[in-house]
Amino acid sequence: MAALGAPANAEARDISRDTLAPNDGWAAHGTGTTGGAAADDDHVYTVTDRAELVRALDGGSDTPKIIKVAGTIDANTDDDGDRLGCADYATDGYSLTKYLAAYAPHTWGSAKPSGVQEEARKASADRQGERVELTVGSNTTILGLGDPKNTAVVKGASLQLKGADNVIVRNLDLRDAYDCFPVWQPNTGGLGDWKTAYDNIWLSGATHVWIDHVTLSDKGHLDEDEPTYFGRNYLRHDGLLDITNASDLVTVSWSRFADHDKAMLIGSSDSATGDRGKLRVTLHHNEFTSVVQRAPRVRFGQVHLYNNRYVVPDGAPYRYSWGVGTESALYAENNAFTTPGHVEAADLVKSWNGSALHQTGTRFNGYPVDLLAIHNAYNSGSERDLSADVGWTPTLHTVIDSAEAADRAVAGDAGAGRIP
Numbered sequence: 001m002a003a004l005g006a007p008a009n010a011e012a013r014d015i016s017r018d019t020l021a022p023n024d025g026w027a028a029h030g031t032g033t034t035g036g037a038a039a040d041d042d043h044v045y046t047v048t049d050r051a052e053l054v055r056a057l058d059g060g061s062d063t064p065k066i067i068k069v070a071g072t073i074d075a076n077t078d079d080d081g082d083r084l085g086c087a088d089y090a091t092d093g094y095s096l097t098k099y100l101a102a103y104a105p106h107t108w109g110s111a112k113p114s115g116v117q118e119e120a121r122k123a124s125a126d127r128q129g130e131r132v133e134l135t136v137g138s139n140t141t142i143l144g145l146g147d148p149k150n151t152a153v154v155k156g157a158s159l160q161l162k163g164a165d166n167v168i169v170r171n172l173d174l175r176d177a178y179d180c181f182p183v184w185q186p187n188t189g190g191l192g193d194w195k196t197a198y199d200n201i202w203l204s205g206a207t208h209v210w211i212d213h214v215t216l217s218d219k220g221h222l223d224e225d226e227p228t229y230f231g232r233n234y235l236r237h238d239g240l241l242d243i244t245n246a247s248d249l250v251t252v253s254w255s256r257f258a259d260h261d262k263a264m265l266i267g268s269s270d271s272a273t274g275d276r277g278k279l280r281v282t283l284h285h286n287e288f289t290s291v292v293q294r295a296p297r298v299r300f301g302q303v304h305l306y307n308n309r310y311v312v313p314d315g316a317p318y319r320y321s322w323g324v325g326t327e328s329a330l331y332a333e334n335n336a337f338t339t340p341g342h343v344e345a346a347d348l349v350k351s352w353n354g355s356a357l358h359q360t361g362t363r364f365n366g367y368p369v370d371l372l373a374i375h376n377a378y379n380s381g382s383e384r385d386l387s388a389d390v391g392w393t394p395t396l397h398t399v400i401d402s403a404e405a406a407d408r409a410v411a412g413d414a415g416a417g418r419i420p
Contacts, residue, residue: 015419016044016066016143020168020210023396025251025282025304033208033251035141035168039064046070046145050077053134053154060135060164069172070145075132075157076178086180089128094120094181103184105230110186118183125181125197132177132198133158138165144172148417155220158198161206161247170212173416174200176220178236184229193232199239203247210251215416216240217258224317235261239294243301244268248278254285256415261292261317267299270326270353275300282397283308285406287414290316297323297352298330304394306333307406309414310348314340320347322371324354329390332371333400334361336407345369346378349386356390363403 020033027033036043043065045056056067076084094117102108102117113121134157136142142159144152153173161167177198186192200216203209218237226234240257242265243250257263266279279301288295289311296303305322312318321337324330337348345364349357349371359371376385401409413420 015170016068016141018168018170020251021398024398025253025284025396026249026280027208027210027251027282028396029249029280031166031208033166033168033210033249035166035210036064036066036139037141038139039066039141044068047073049073049081050075050131051079051081057134057136057140060137060162062138064139066141066143068143068145069152069154072153072155073157074155075134076128077131084131086128089180090124091127092120092123094124099184100229105186105192108186110192112186113184121181121183125179128180129197132156133160136161136164136167138167140164141168141170142172143170144416146171146417148415151215151417157200159201161201161203161209163205164209165207167206167208168210168212169201169214170210171214171416171419173215175215175217177238178221179238182235191232192230194229194235196235196238198237199242201241202239203243203250204245206247206250208249209247210253211241211255212251212253213414213416213419214255215258216255216260218260219258222259223261237261239263239265243279243281245272246275246278248280250281252281252283252286254410254414254418256287256289257291257295258287259290262294262297263288263291264294264296266296266301266303267325267328270299272299276327279303282394284398285410285414287311287410288321289313291321292317293319293321294323295321297325298328298354299325300327302329302331302390302392304331304397305335306397306400307403307410308335309407309410310335310337312339312343318343318347320350322349322357323352324349324357324386325352326354328354328356329392330357331390331392331394332357332359332362334403334406336363336403338365338407345371345374349375351375351379351383351386353384355384355387357386358388358390361403363407
């Protein structure tokens with residue numbers, strides 16, 4: 001066995017060769033999802049720092065491999081393991097003060113930023129990207145070692161599955177994929193906005209992916225604590241888990257999404273017609289807490305949402321949970337929402353040029369609701385009415401519990417360190 005580092009303590013049960021069970025969502029379709037289960041002993045690693053993790057990933061090779069993560073790994077470190085801050089990445093004279101002065105809307109206008117400071121920002125961003133973007137290849141299992149009191153953590157990184165097939169990520173706390181160099185986009189949303197670069201996990205053209213008992217958050221640097229520039233929040237994070245560019249056959253189970261704005265995008269854009277017939281995703285037994293929007297937002301895909309738990313704490317910002325986008329087909333069963341008084345059932349679903357939503361068994365603050373009927377009744381003046389006919393019925397799934405039972409189970413068992 002190739003050991004790149006020694007874990008603080010050994011797992012009582014080796015779950016690193018677990019494979020996705022038959023029928024457990026879209027990732028079980030066809031050949032199923034086995035990750036690195038076929039790895040030989042020379043390609044089973046235990047890693048404790050960024051350098052070891054990078055070597056084990058082997059440049060995103062397709063060689064079957066199992067990577068066990070022990071302790072905390074910080075992607076923003078140099079080859080000697082020393083911490084790197086934003087100032088260490090800045091180059092070519094970039095500074096935020098100069099950037100803000102150069103592209104202030106009242107002097108720069110609405111044109112896309114260009115010139116010395118934008119080029120310096122790009123160069124600085126490239127330097128950070130070289131450290132934090134970690135490519136995950138096909139036939140890979142990444143498993144965190146630990147329990148709820150001592151989870152394996154990877155912070156600052158963006159795990160990128162680009163064209164990869166047959167990948168498993170489990171039992172890992174992925175946090176704070178922090179962008180040091182957001183770009184100003186003057187024309188976004190009419191008022192302009194800051195755009196960031198990194199998702200905690202990004203699937204682009206990836207297939208047969210199982211993400212299980214993973215915790216994803218901005219823990220360490222919450223966007224709500226960032227300042228406002230040009231009248232817009234200076235965002236530092238993109239998505240927690242984005243599934244784009246014709247990715248397909250994905251199951252996300254028993255995971256926790258927390259403390260974030262735009263949590264999960266499924267689909268690239270309204271014009272990405274190559275996504276048709278792809279983006280088949282199952283989300284079950286996940287918790288979304290303190291998530292403002294996109295839980296998920298879907299374009300084109302056939303997405304099965306069942307037994308998920310949604311929690312909006314008192315005072316937390318909130319826009320919507322389910323975004324029904326272009327040609328999307330969401331099939332939602334037995335999900336539970338708990339919200340404070342300022343969030344109404346009509347807020348939970350938003351139509352983004354979508355036309356269909358099948359939903360049954362939804363509970364809202366302990367009571368049954370029909371979110372389709374509520375959406376059409378309360379949003380008909382501003383959004384498209386939705387039909388219950390999504391054109392498909394899920395057949396790949398585990399036992400679907402009542403929303404009440406799932407709510408209790410997910411509260412106790414979702415997230416890193418909680419694999420039974």
